[in-house]
Amino acid sequence: MASRPLPSIASPPSLIHTGSRSLMSIARAVVDPILAVVCLVLSCWIWGAEFGANEMVLAALTFALMYPGDLPYRTQQRGVVTAIAGRWGLILGVLLMIGLLTGTLKLFDQDLLATWIVTTAAAQMGAHLASPWIIPRLVALRGEHVAVVVGANSLGRAMARSLMDDPLSQTRVTAYFDDRSTDRIGSALEAPVSGGVDKVADFVRANHVDQIFIALPMASQPRILKLLDQLRDTTASIYFLPDIFMYDLIQARMDTLGGMPVVAVCETPFHGTRGVIKRLSDVLIGAVAVAVTAPVMLAVAAAIKMTMPGPVLFKQRRYGLDGEEIVVWKFRSMKVAEDGAQIRQATRDDDRITPLGRFLRRTSLDELPQFVNVLQGRMSIVGPRPHAVAHNETYRKLIKGYMIRHKVKPGVTGWAQVNGARGETDTIDKMERRIDLDLQYLRNWSLRLDLLIVAKTVWQAVRGDRNAY
Numbered sequence: 001m002a003s004r005p006l007p008s009i010a011s012p013p014s015l016i017h018t019g020s021r022s023l024m025s026i027a028r029a030v031v032d033p034i035l036a037v038v039c040l041v042l043s044c045w046i047w048g049a050e051f052g053a054n055e056m057v058l059a060a061l062t063f064a065l066m067y068p069g070d071l072p073y074r075t076q077q078r079g080v081v082t083a084i085a086g087r088w089g090l091i092l093g094v095l096l097m098i099g100l101l102t103g104t105l106k107l108f109d110q111d112l113l114a115t116w117i118v119t120t121a122a123a124q125m126g127a128h129l130a131s132p133w134i135i136p137r138l139v140a141l142r143g144e145h146v147a148v149v150v151g152a153n154s155l156g157r158a159m160a161r162s163l164m165d166d167p168l169s170q171t172r173v174t175a176y177f178d179d180r181s182t183d184r185i186g187s188a189l190e191a192p193v194s195g196g197v198d199k200v201a202d203f204v205r206a207n208h209v210d211q212i213f214i215a216l217p218m219a220s221q222p223r224i225l226k227l228l229d230q231l232r233d234t235t236a237s238i239y240f241l242p243d244i245f246m247y248d249l250i251q252a253r254m255d256t257l258g259g260m261p262v263v264a265v266c267e268t269p270f271h272g273t274r275g276v277i278k279r280l281s282d283v284l285i286g287a288v289a290v291a292v293t294a295p296v297m298l299a300v301a302a303a304i305k306m307t308m309p310g311p312v313l314f315k316q317r318r319y320g321l322d323g324e325e326i327v328v329w330k331f332r333s334m335k336v337a338e339d340g341a342q343i344r345q346a347t348r349d350d351d352r353i354t355p356l357g358r359f360l361r362r363t364s365l366d367e368l369p370q371f372v373n374v375l376q377g378r379m380s381i382v383g384p385r386p387h388a389v390a391h392n393e394t395y396r397k398l399i400k401g402y403m404i405r406h407k408v409k410p411g412v413t414g415w416a417q418v419n420g421a422r423g424e425t426d427t428i429d430k431m432e433r434r435i436d437l438d439l440q441y442l443r444n445w446s447l448r449l450d451l452l453i454v455a456k457t458v459w460q461a462v463r464g465d466r467n468a469y
């Protein structure tokens with residue numbers, strides 16, 4: 001399967017996740033879950049059914065599953081129908097699984113559920129398709145903001161382009177300020193250069209500027225402090241864009257530690273409520289997986305015992321969260337059980353793999369015991385796949401940012417695995433691609449993405465993965 005890069009973050013400020021979300025972002029996040037609940041109430045009314053305790057539980061589950069993985073309302077609507085249908089289908093699949101396992105599906109009228117499924121999808125698609133017309137008009141009620149950018153460098157220009165390209169920002173960048181000569185700055189700027197840094201304060205006072213974005217490098221601290229002092233008697237909002245944004249940030253966010261403001265440059269995506277959501281989803285999916293696959297695991301264990309001597313399970317030391325060693329379980333698929341300083345990767349025609357083991361690896365049945373590792377708290381359902389300790393020690397010296405993947409628990413499956421980066425990594429380029437996909441997952445995590453990866457993994461297991469050997 002070809003790799004599809006996850007959506008990248010367009011503007012430097014959006015790389016920082018603040019502790020409190022804006023009203024607009026909260027509104028965007030809750031529109032779809034609220035529409036699902038409203039459509040459930042409407043379906044009950046259409047069929048003359050009472051919106052009782054069972055319906056309230058269904059509404060709460062739907063809201064919880066949909067909210068963390070919200071689809072942002074965008075002005076570009078390409079693929080919106082497919083995105084909504086895919087997300088809604090995944091959520092319905094989880095709800096169906098819960099209903100079948102708990103026996104609660106029979107408590108609901110089937111006509112009512114069908115009406116709810118169709119009306120919810122239609123309402124969400126209508127809201128997203130209409131949002132380019134509605135949202136800019138709502139935002140326009142607050143009026144246009146006038147902004148200037150101090151520093152006509154790549155960071156400042158990225159900020160200006162982001163503001164000007166996003167109609168929801170309602171911001172007009174009127175000028176740059178930079179002490180460098182025109183030859184050094186270059187041409188084709190988004191706004192004219194109106195002077196050096198010492199001209200900012202006068203321009204702001206004379207032109208009713210609302211926002212000032214300072215994109216000077218950190219080495220310019222004296223100039224920045226002088227500028228801030230000059231701006232004290234203005235009412236403009238001032239934003240500092242430190243040049244750390246030019247680096248590859250992982251889940252960067254503003255926070256407070258010991259009463260002091262800090263910028264988390266490289267952080268796990270699972271802090272606060274996100275961590276609770278991730279663990280709850282792991283326990284729920286892991287428990288369901290163990291219950292559903294228990295007969296299969298017993299059959300596989302018996303088959304291994306009958307076809308090869310030695311233990312049924314293969315246990316290997318691997319790196320877990322924060323680089324701590326954990327023991328990962330798999331069904332044995334090889335004649336050997338290596339866990340030393342030197343471990344040879346499995347290859348396509350590896351003579352160490354048994355005939356049964358080849359089938360188990362191709363169908364991913366050898367990974368089933370790792371659902372128990374998930375319930376133990378060692379692993380997650382979705383995350384970067386764990387590598388043997390020996391391989392970690394080799395690649396951490398060769399690939400920049402390799403160990404960042406250990407900011408989260410390793411997963412039974414991952415974004416790299418459903419994008420074809422599975423199997424032997426006989427070249428550095430292959431491992432670099434896998435690591436790049438793992439870091440994409442860290443940057444862009446959502447519950448919706450986890451559900452998508454789980455669905456793709458199941459499909460790969462059903463059809464057989466040609467990269468698994």
